[in-house]
Amino acid sequence: MSLTFQLDGEDIAFTPGQSIMQAARAAGVYIPHLCWHPDFPAHGSCKLCTVKVNGRFGSSCTMEAQAGMNVENRTAELDDKRRTMLQMFFVEGNHFCPSCEKSGNCALQATAYELKMMSPHFDMFYPDRPVDASHPDVLLDFNRCIMCSLCVTASREVDGKNVFAMGGRGILGRRIHINSESGRLADTDFALTDRAASICPVGVILPKRRGFDVPIGKRTYDKSPISEQVKEKAP
């Protein structure tokens, strides 16, 4: 007999060792998330995937599925908290979607649409985050970094290069650093073909000379909401 747990009242099958997120994803059920990526081990930093397991909060990307668990996901209570977290992401960076090349293909934006985020709610920080345009093929616009660490992991684990590192503290201090003497991307062996060049869920790591090449209406999340796409992609 296959193992199952309950997710918003629906039976979800899982194999031992799978996280709640992995099992839900395989079943085509969307749990809002930002720092989790199916190809990489869970990082557990953004907390957007927080669910309630038998009445207690937990991160669905790091928590192993157990038979008989009762998991709440898209409840008004959890989505309200998630919306607040998204609003914090938006005010802690500089997210001007109309001038962002990632717009329409951005996981942060699509998640904010999904959760009907109508405003940033909080006062803006407008942090000062310089861009790094030194590399011939790739632009780094740190104004939009959500500190998910996916670039760090991809560069280290897949590309074997270790180009990125997370460091510093606080809203204005914590940021991605480039592992080169000068701190510039041009002085690393980073290449457009690296896995890390295409991993960023938001508009930080961008290929140059390719901006806005897909017209509005045809971009990834113009077609259908992010939750629908998880459903469509389920095996």
Added chain:
Amino acid sequence: MNAPMPLVKKLRVATTSLAGCFGCHMSLLDIDERILKLLDLVEFDRSPLTDIKHCGPCDLGFIEGGLCNAENVHVLREFRTHCKIIVAVGACAINGGLPAQRNHLDLRDILEEVYQTEHLLGRAGIPNDPELPLPLNKVHPIHEVVKVDYFLPGCPPSADAIWKLLTDLLAGRTPSLGHGLLHYD
């Protein structure tokens, strides 16, 4: 004999563009022939469409643009005092938008570059006519200064999104934008 038409009180609507580009107002005009239906339901108070200079008591205030100078703040406060419902329309009203991209630069440096040092832009000196509103150090969204009742994102929000919000409000519903109508760009 025909029964007399019931007198429906029209909603009074004021609109303004603060630190915006009038794009949201253009998008409002993009509702095309629906504007005739709208005029059956609302009448405009202070607005670039009427040229009334000050806002009287209104049901609805549409604010385009963020706050980049002292006058923007005064106008916004006037709207908040006189409008029962304030809607922040468009990216600039909601997060500062394009004008807020100056926020990581020093205001004096910007003024000097534009009016003094950049030879392609003119060297007339930084304007200091007392009639000119003083620029704020940073551009701010309007919710940092007054309570905002509803937000309509987009750069600009589409005519359909504006129409949806207006018809929801006129019908007494909480405005709600579905997929395709809610966008930030």
